[in-house]
Amino acid sequence: MSTGHLAPAHAHAAPGGFIRKYIFSLDHKVIGIQYYFLALAAVFTGMFLSLLMRIHMVWPEAVLPIFGTIKPEQYLSLMTMHGTIMVFFVLTTAPQSGFGNYFLPIQIGAPDMAFPTLNMLSFWTTFVSFVVMLAAFFVPGGAPLSGWTSYPTLSALPQAGPGQGLGMDLWVISIAIFCGASLMGALNFITTTLDLRAKGMTLMRMPLTCWAWFITAILGLLAFGVLLAAGILLLMDRNMGTSFFVPGGLIVSGIPIKHNGGSPLLWQHLFWFFGHPEVYIAILPGMGVASQLLSTFSRKPIFGYKAMVYAMLSIGLFGFMVWGHHMFMSGMSPYSAFAFSVLTMAIGVPSAIKTFNWLGTLWKGKIRFQTPMLFAIGFVSLFVSGGLSGPFLAQPSIDIPLHDTYFVVAHFHLIMGVAAIFGIFAGTYYWFPKMFGRMMSEGLGKLHFFLTFIGAYAIFMPMHYLGMAGNPRRYSQFTELKYLAPLLPVHKFITYAAIITISAQLIFVFNLFWSMAKGKKAGQNPWESTTLEWITATPPPHDNFGGVTPVVNHGPYEYSVPGASTDFIMQTDPVQAPTH
């Protein structure tokens, strides 16, 4: 299905002025960079909030500059905003909207996204959403405290706590706007992938990054609509007197609540119908990047390309059938736990296939240890560690003691937090030369890798032990329950590890900005990769290929082909040796 003939219809002239070129740009590359920097601002905000949380947990009396002493309700606001900012504005934004925007069109040989104006609109909508979210900090009552999951009735009733007034309204509005932006983005990604592939770029010749972005976009299209609906219902419950999520006969802070007939579980079903696919929205692009890099830097074709594609497709499909595993303790019918549990265990199978295939790719390869590869290897290690706690939580009987403890915190931070962030780092070190025309410092990159890799394990591995000991999550203090007292040294260790690991991220920021100005000039294909972004100039011209329409002759990972003159065959190279 090569539809290169569509391309001219979408080609547009390079813009003139500064504003059209860098602010309201229609160029997918500029929009990708805009998304990336939005996510960068968000990740540092989110990380800073987590630092304050960790300090408050172990030194509650500490007087911090500007903030003073953190109160328990402020701790919950920090936690809510940390989770929300990280999940939506970092893990959904950077790997998909950032790298996807920049590299999906180039990797499939298209001059731009299918709908450039929609693309610009979706970025600026996301930006507005982020501003509205941050505004929640500065309104009376402060930011909401009901967590990124915002379970009603806590989230539906302004009386339920400080931050549950205007702050909570802003939170819901921000999320609703974000849903709109993500739907626009998803439509654009899907259309682009289906319609704008270059001649010869069959679906089964797409790099696995493109498959990941494509499947993620489908998940986004199906999931964000549901969250949008849930958000609107919650907003109506809060402001228009409806009762979708609030039952009758409640009394909160001594005030009788005038609602009747709603169900708090309805929100949980809607939220997790979005929320579980969201986990895969965060991690699939990381899987794509890891696959691309492991193959490239092992100088070996990816092990089981088709299996990798089918594994991602089945993860996407199963991802919509397992939301109930977040709700084993919620009071939903205990019979449904059997179905959700079996399906959840089943989703472990394609995840395991991917891990085996990554190891199979390294097997008998010739590994080059440049920084992007280190982060890809780190991704595999973290994915394994975070993934293997899944089969504990997927079993309802084991979930009884572990649900809502630090074991869960450890699980999702390793797999959708740190592993996904490693995917982003890997992508940054790998694509930075193409995006900015210069190389990042290898020395600083390696230092950054080792500190972050060891630091991430030091922070999150001990959280499993806390969870096994029954330490509930979302506690601002561990002083009230006697059985938590002996665990305080573990919490202190985690806080120290967090301070060091977060500080180490300054190395990355320095490397990023210093290399933009002073880095070694990058050639067209510094990693000797095979995909289409490496056949064009660095950085790519406005129409990506300088007026040439690429024709694809090979699969994406043809490394070390016997009989070939180099150890890599570009996807556009003429046929010289039998490949896939």
Next chain:
Amino acid sequence: MGVALLLVIWLITFVSSYFFVAHKWWPTAVSASAPYIDHQISITFICMGVVFLLAQLGLGLFVWQYRDRGQKVQYSHGNVKMEMLWTTLTAILFIGLNLVGSPIWAAERFHLPPASQSLQLEVTGMQFAWYFRYPGPDNKFGHVDALQSDASAGGEAALGLDTTDPAAKDDIVTGTLYLPVNRDVDVTLRSQDVIHSFFVPAFRFKQDAVPGLMIHMHFRPEQVGDYEIACAELCGLGHYKMHGMVKVVSAEDFDKWMAQREAEKQ
């Protein structure tokens, strides 16, 4: 670089595994279902632990062994037989674990002993306290109306117990949970404001208390002693201090305590 990666990955793997097994993290298990849950956790730990060790040690080994030394790469696009093998093995492992654990879940939820044999108990969560209600000699809970409740008065007033209801006359409401050892407890969980979660780590018991729902569960404490209750679902600014105590006592002591409460009430 290959050897540095090997060392770091292996070191992380060994240190993490050591702390999983070297220290007893779990609170002592004192309920009827707790040993089964712990057993299922142990089986899962062994299975996942083996996979964890093999995958991480393999990853470390491969990156070191296949570092670029100018060797020849084996050009291969994969191996369908191997794919089938590990897909089947993982499916058997994961689904098998799941099936083995299912009866434990079923036992706590579907096989309720007859109401006449078990102690009837109602647990109510509110920001930020737990209240426990026993039906008294008539074994029937009286009517409560949260809208009539007065949290500051505590006790039965906090639940809004309707004192005009005959069934309510002998209801006992307490802030500390007393339970007789070795007797099934048929618990009904409710909340009158936001979602809470009744969590007794030593019982391996946890269940959300949801506004608008009456959730039935059962458990049986099997060891005399004091055990802490926590709230496991975020319920507001006092979530971390919403705790309580369950005192498991002998059957005689429990009857004595209950008789005293009834006497006080008359």
